[in-house]
Amino acid sequence: MNIDEIVRILRKEARNNNTPVVELIEERSHDAFKVLASTILSARTKDETTMNASRRLFESVKNPENLAELSLKQIEELIYPVGFYRNKAKFLKKLPLYLGNGVPDTMDELVKIPGVGRKTANIVLSIAFNKKVIAVDTHVHRITNRWGLAMTKTPLETEQALMKKLPEKYWNEINYLLVSFGQNTCTPISPKCSKCLIYNYCMRVGVKKHR
Ligand code: SF4
Numbered sequence: 001m002n003i004d005e006i007v008r009i010l011r012k013e014a015r016n017n018n019t020p021v022v023e024l025i026e027e028r029s030h031d032a033f034k035v036l037a038s039t040i041l042s043a044r045t046k047d048e049t050t051m052n053a054s055r056r057l058f059e060s061v062k063n064p065e066n067l068a069e070l071s072l073k074q075i076e077e078l079i080y081p082v083g084f085y086r087n088k089a090k091f092l093k094k095l096p097l098y099l100g101n102g103v104p105d106t107m108d109e110l111v112k113i114p115g116v117g118r119k120t121a122n123i124v125l126s127i128a129f130n131k132k133v134i135a136v137d138t139h140v141h142r143i144t145n146r147w148g149l150a151m152t153k154t155p156l157e158t159e160q161a162l163m164k165k166l167p168e169k170y171w172n173e174i175n176y177l178l179v180s181f182g183q184n185t186c187t188p189i190s191p192k193c194s195k196c197l198i199y200n201y202c203m204r205v206g207v208k209k210h211r
Contacts, residue, residue: 001149001201007170009197010177017184032103032128034058037067039123040091040115044083047179053079057092064096091115105129119155126172134162135175139182146186148203 038054045053057078061067067075075089082088091114098104098113103124110121122135134140136155140162144150149165150158166174178186185192193199193210204210 001147003167003170006147006198006201007173007177010181011173013185013197014177014180017180032105032124033063033099035128036103036110036113036116036120036124037061037092037095039120040095041079041082041088043088043115043120047183049082053082064099067092068096088115103128105131107133118159122159123175126175130172132168132171134159134166134171136162137175137179138188139178139186140175142188143178143182143186146191146202146205146207147198148205151205 034054037057038050041053041057042050057075060074060078061070070078070093072089072093075092076085079085079088079092094114104110104113105125105128107118107121107125110116110124111118116124119135119137122133125131125133126135136159138155141150141152141155141158144158144162145152150161152158152161162174163171182188185196186198190209190211191207193202193204193207196202
């Protein structure tokens with residue numbers, strides 16, 4: 001599998017698709033607090049909705065202290081209509097309690113924060129701290145299995161498989177490249193294989209229906 005060529009194609013696709021996730025990453029990439037808060041907002045939510053909610057939130061909230069000053073109701077109003085906004089507002093309300101020394105830069109510390117799982121932690125480590133990690137979400141898991149690269153059953157297994165098979169220089173960007181690709185081409189149901197530029201590199205494992 002020619003990973004260098006695949007990444008080159010994915011980068012071009014991401015630029016052409018102009019996917020909100022790319023814009024979102026560029027906007028928040030220098031502030032660990034913003035990366036963490038907006039990644040908490042992003043779970044089960046369209047990127048565009050996350051981006052708009054993040055912008056509204058960060059107009060009032062520049063740091064954990066600002067967040068602590070808001071009521072739960074105010075946070076809910078700022079982040080609505082992200083998915084599960086009531087739960088996420090509760091997570092954000094508790095966030096300042098965990099950030100006394102700033103946003104942690106280790107997996108062990110990050111996953112202690114309410115609303116932060118392994119995927120969110122890896123996104124924070126990757127984008128905010130530039131650590132060499134692979135954030136595996138549903139797109140990364142699905143697509144690398146369709147390629148025949150991962151051959152795994154769970155996102156955690158995929159993370160471990162990709163750490164062995166994917167050159168380290170691509171670890172940080174593979175998540176947003178595949179989120180963009182997964183939203184536009186290699187979609188969960190009926191991927192657009194007939195016009196996929198990666199077709200010749202893909203084993204299409206488990207793909208029964210495609211366009
Ligand atoms: S050929 Fe089909 S299954 Fe393979 S990456 Fe492209 S869209 Fe996805």
